[in-house]
Amino acid sequence: MSEKSVFVPPIKCQGIKTKLVPFIIENVHRDDAGLWIEPFVGTGVVALNLAPQRALLSDKNQYIIALYQGIQSGKITSKTVREFLEYHGSILEERGAEYYIEMRDAFNANGDPLYFLFLNRSDFNGMIRFNKSGYFNVPFCQKPNRFAKAYITKICNQVARMAQIMDGKDWRFVCCPWQETFESATENDYIYLDPPYIGRDTSYVGEWPEEEAVLLSEYAHNTPANVCLSMWRENEFRRNEHLYDHWSDFTWYEHNHFYHIGAKESNRHPMIEVLAIKR
Ligand SMILES: C[S@@+](CC[C@H](N)C(=O)[O-])C[C@H]1O[C@@H](n2cnc3c(N)ncnc32)[C@H](O)[C@@H]1O
Structure with a gap:
C-alpha cells in the first residue's frame, strides 16, 4: 500500500x-x-x-464513537452531513468566529456528534481537546469560508467511503x-x-x-x-x-x-x- x-x-x-x-x-x-x-x-x-x-x-472519546456508530447504522449519511454542514457553514461564512463559538457552546450542551464533526473540521489544526470539566475548548481556524463546497464534498465522500468499508463487516464501536x-x-x-x-x-x-x-x-x-x-x-x-x-x-x-x-x-x-x- x-x-x-x-x-x-x-x-x-x-x-x-x-x-x-x-x-x-x-x-x-x-x-x-x-x-x-x-x-x-x-x-x-x-x-x-x-x-x-x-x-x-x-x-x-464518546463523540467519535457516537459519530462512527451513526455512520455504521446509517443514521448519519453523506446526505445528512451535507445538509448539516451546508446550513451551518453558510452561517459561519456570515458570522465567522462568533458563530464558531456559538456552535461550540451548543455542542458542549448537546454532545451531538454532527456538531463535533463541524467543530473538528473548522477548529485550529483539526485538534481535539477538552478542559478538565470535559468542555471542548479548541479555538476557531479563523477561516469563515471554511465549509466551501469542495471541502463539504470531501467530508461527505469520506463519510460515504467509511460506510462502504464497514458494510458487511462485523465491527463494534464502544466508548x-x-x-x-x-x-x-x-x-x-x-x-x-x-x-x-x-x-x-x-x-x-x-x-x-x-x-x-x-x-x-x-x-x-x-x-x-x-x-x-x-x-x-x-x-x-x-x-x-x-x-x-x-x-x-x-x-x-x-x-x-x-x-x-x-x-x-x-x-x-x-x-x-x-x-x-x-x-
Ligand atoms: C494517539 S490517539 C489514537 C490515534 C489513532 N490511532 C489514529 O490514527 O487516529 C490516542 C487516542 O486515545 C484515546 N484515549 C486517551 N485516553 C484514553 C483512555 N484512558 N481510554 C481509552 N482511550 C483513551 C484518545 O481519545 C485518542 O483518541
Missing part, C-alpha cells in the same frame, strides 16, 4: 497515523478470522485501511476506558495500541500519566492476544526511555519520518517511530 492510496477518515486528531498506515499494515501479520482490537481507535484510520472482517474499536477493551481478547486476536504521548497534557480526553502507560505495558504482556504498539523512539532532542524500559522484549520495527513545526520547510525535524510487536 502506498501513502497516496491511504483512505483518510472524516475526523482529524493529533497523533493520527495516516502517514504510518502503509508501514503498520506491512508489518502486521494476522489471521483475519481473529478479532482486530483497538482500545485507542481515535480517527480509525488504521482499522479503516486494514479493513478486518471482525473488529472491536474503542476510545474514551470505554482501554482496560475494558482488553477483557474480551483471546489468543486468536490482535490488539493494536496507539496510546497518547506520556507526560504531555495531550487532553484528547484527560491526561496520560506515566503510571497508566506502565499499566498498559503490563496488560499488553499478560493478554493472550498478539499485540502491536505504535510509539515514538527518539527525535533529535530526546529518547523515549519508556519504550526502552517497558517494551524492549517486543520486536521493534522502525520507521523514520519528518515532522514540521510551523509552515517553514527548514523547520523539518526527524523522528523515529517504532512498531513494537509481541510475537
Whole structure:
C-alpha cells in the first residue's frame, strides 16, 4: 500500500497515523478470522485501511464513537452531513468566529456528534481537546469560508467511503476506558495500541500519566492476544526511555519520518517511530 492510496477518515486528531498506515499494515501479520482490537481507535484510520472482517474499536472519546456508530447504522449519511454542514457553514461564512463559538457552546450542551464533526473540521489544526470539566475548548481556524463546497464534498465522500468499508463487516464501536477493551481478547486476536504521548497534557480526553502507560505495558504482556504498539523512539532532542524500559522484549520495527513545526520547510525535524510487536 502506498501513502497516496491511504483512505483518510472524516475526523482529524493529533497523533493520527495516516502517514504510518502503509508501514503498520506491512508489518502486521494476522489471521483475519481473529478479532482486530483497538482500545485507542481515535480517527480509525488504521482499522479503516486494514479493513478486518471482525473488529472491536474503542476510545474514551464518546463523540467519535457516537459519530462512527451513526455512520455504521446509517443514521448519519453523506446526505445528512451535507445538509448539516451546508446550513451551518453558510452561517459561519456570515458570522465567522462568533458563530464558531456559538456552535461550540451548543455542542458542549448537546454532545451531538454532527456538531463535533463541524467543530473538528473548522477548529485550529483539526485538534481535539477538552478542559478538565470535559468542555471542548479548541479555538476557531479563523477561516469563515471554511465549509466551501469542495471541502463539504470531501467530508461527505469520506463519510460515504467509511460506510462502504464497514458494510458487511462485523465491527463494534464502544466508548470505554482501554482496560475494558482488553477483557474480551483471546489468543486468536490482535490488539493494536496507539496510546497518547506520556507526560504531555495531550487532553484528547484527560491526561496520560506515566503510571497508566506502565499499566498498559503490563496488560499488553499478560493478554493472550498478539499485540502491536505504535510509539515514538527518539527525535533529535530526546529518547523515549519508556519504550526502552517497558517494551524492549517486543520486536521493534522502525520507521523514520519528518515532522514540521510551523509552515517553514527548514523547520523539518526527524523522528523515529517504532512498531513494537509481541510475537
Ligand atoms: C494517539 S490517539 C489514537 C490515534 C489513532 N490511532 C489514529 O490514527 O487516529 C490516542 C487516542 O486515545 C484515546 N484515549 C486517551 N485516553 C484514553 C483512555 N484512558 N481510554 C481509552 N482511550 C483513551 C484518545 O481519545 C485518542 O483518541
